Amino acid sequence: MPPAPATPLLLGCPGCGSAIVECAFALAGLPLEVEDVDYSAGSPTRARLLAVNPLGQVPALVFPDGRVLTESLAILHGVNELAPDAGLVPGPGEAAREAFHRWVVFLVASVYPTFTYGDEPGKWVADERGAGQLRLSTDRHRERLWREMDAHAMAPWFLGERLSAIDLYLLVMTRWRPGPAWFRTNAARLDAIATRAGTLAPLGPILKRHFGA
Ligand SMILES: N[C@@H](CCC(=O)N[C@@H](CS)C(=O)NCC(=O)O)C(=O)O
The missing domain is CATH 1.20.1050.10 (Glutathione S-transferase Yfyf (Class Pi); Chain A, domain 2)
Known part of the structure; x- marks a missing residue:
């Protein structure tokens, strides 16, 4: 098993939904490591992806303590909680x-x-x-x-x-x-x-x- 990353690690692929998560981290000013995987059947990195997300989907976020978070929206809510000032999610009471x-x-x-x-x-x-x-x-x-x-x-x-x-x-x-x-x-x-x-x-x-x- 690879050592736990010091900052959250995002498994993603070029042009994929993981780009949305990367953008959110960047706007929030939060550190993020990125690892490209290819979810296609037979790809050399599919086993790595399946070890993190058995459904074989990206984005998949691995926290320093080993916790895994999938689902882009759940991840974006997490980013919003860490950096509410970035305004990714309108807060309680906001009209929007x-x-x-x-x-x-x-x-x-x-x-x-x-x-x-x-x-x-x-x-x-x-x-x-x-x-x-x-x-x-x-x-x-x-x-x-x-x-x-x-x-x-x-x-x-x-x-x-x-x-x-x-x-x-x-x-x-x-x-x-x-x-x-x-x-x-x-x-x-x-x-x-x-x-x-x-x-x-x-x-x-x-x-x-x-x-x-
Ligand atoms: N509901 C998921 C959907 C993720 C998703 O479908 N990701 C695509 C890449 S953009 C994927 O992994 N496709 C491969 C597959 O579904 O097997 C989310 O919002 O994160």
Whole structure:
């Protein structure tokens, strides 16, 4: 077993949801170590990932005492507790709190699973035709979800004047299928938020490493 890291260690992969967690740590000014793993079947680092998260998903955070925390939103709540001044989660009594919970849960419970079932549809449906249909239907459903979220987006951030963890999800997830060009045309408010989040100075190196820009 590798020695426990001195600071939390994030298992993630380039371009993945772990980038959202990295951005949160950076905005909060908290130290974080990062280890890239490849969750694909047969990858040389899959065993390492499974040892930490038997479900084989990233992000997975390992605390110095060996505790493991998975689920991006749970991790972001943890970051918020360690560094509430970063404002990732609106506090009790804040007007934006209800909308925050509604839409951040929408992101992880409605949007994220469309990738879980659509990214590698052959994992869920044996025949090739069915797998192709699953890919298409999850892609179409996701576009509907994004349009709905776009209709509720405020400016300059999703919740209005205050930045929140939702903007970090948008920053990363708008780079996934259907991709930035689709957002520019079909979900311009989300696109504007993601673009703005991409200019936050502490996130520059993270975005460069994950997306090349
Ligand atoms: N509910 C999880 C979803 C994490 C997730 O689906 N991560 C993707 C990478 S972005 C993954 O690990 N995919 C591989 C798999 O699901 O087997 C979260 O919010 O952290």
